[in-house]
Amino acid sequence: MQIGFIGLGNMGGPMAANLAKAGHSVTGFDMADVSIEGVSLAKSAAEAAAGADVVITMLPNGDILRHVASEIIPAMTKGAAFVDCSTVDVDSARAVAQQAAEAGLLAVDAPVSGGIGGAAGGTLTFMAGGSEEAFAKAEPLFDIMGQKAVHCGDSGAGQAAKICNNMILGVTMIATCEAFALADKLGLDRQKMFDVVSTSSGYSWTMNAYCPAPGVGPQSPADNDYQPGFAADLMLKDLRLSQQAAGSADADTPMGKLAEALYSQFVDKEDGKGKDFSAMLPRFEKRGRS
Ligand code: NAD
Secondary structure: OEEEEEOOOOOHHHHHHHHHHOOOEEEEEOOOOOOOOOOEEOOOHHHHHOOOOEEEEOOOOHHHHHHHHHHHHHHOOOOOEEEEOOOOOHHHHHHHHHHHHHOOOEEEEOOEEOHHHHHHHOOEEEEEEOOHHHHHHHHHHHHHHEEEEEEEEOOOHHHHHHHHHHHHHHHHHHHHHHHHHHHHHOOOOHHHHHHHHOOOOOOOHHHHOOOOOOOOOOOOHHHHOOOOOOEHHHHHHHHHHHHHHHHHHOOOOHHHHHHHHHHHHHHHHOOOOOOEHHHHHHHHHHOOOO
């Protein structure tokens, strides 16, 4: 297949590399100066999208997605699929899918879970929204970049699933970090804390796969001075999306709301901007009870 890939950052870069490694012809574009193994680079998003069977976007947010979509949709061939893997609001996902449908394209919103490790290892989970036909066209590519793809429903359903998943993730990371900081103050060795919790009822992805304590558990951004990984400001974006969605759906999400407030404090008022979202641990370490 000829694939256009726009947004070659922490996630998009390794995802595009895996498609190229599997034998697809991948043309990429990113605003930043990047180099991805096996991927030829275009000078614009429209150039990367022209003539592609499938165009994949992996961008920071819904506004950027809408902007890029308006550039690439007119350049795409009728019948091609537009697969957006970014995490964005449901309204942006539906608006872009509608615009794509009007241009005779297939559209799938397919945000992912699994982090940079999953992107590099080809073990992401895709949660997809769109028609059966659009999902079927994208599915072979999901199989290369991931280990599981769930067709959640019509356009926007993938983003709805992602927002709920990441609300759990944000809440769980905070719980894991505050527990480590408490354990420190109680004199517990961090490795012992990991050995117990990772095999007890407190286990979670944030503890077992993405441990926020340096030198403990599998390799994670904590071992790289909290360079992202998954940036705290992207976590904040997702928590805001969950609270926006909870507001419009009249859902009571008190833990999600508190997680949003804590990440907002960390990113907007403290030193969390540009750090991985697991840098909540050094934040809690520095703090006392009041
Ligand atoms: P990133 O910032 O590393 O990558 C985004 C890329 O988009 C950057 O390279 C940037 O230069 C590029 N970009 C921005 N505007 C552009 C434009 N107009 N045209 C072309 N390129 C443009 O972010 P990331 O961590 O790769 O995340 C991408 C998306 O994936 C986000 O929506 C995020 O929420 C989601 N996500 C991230 C993770 C993670 O662990 N990092 C996990 C799941 C989902």
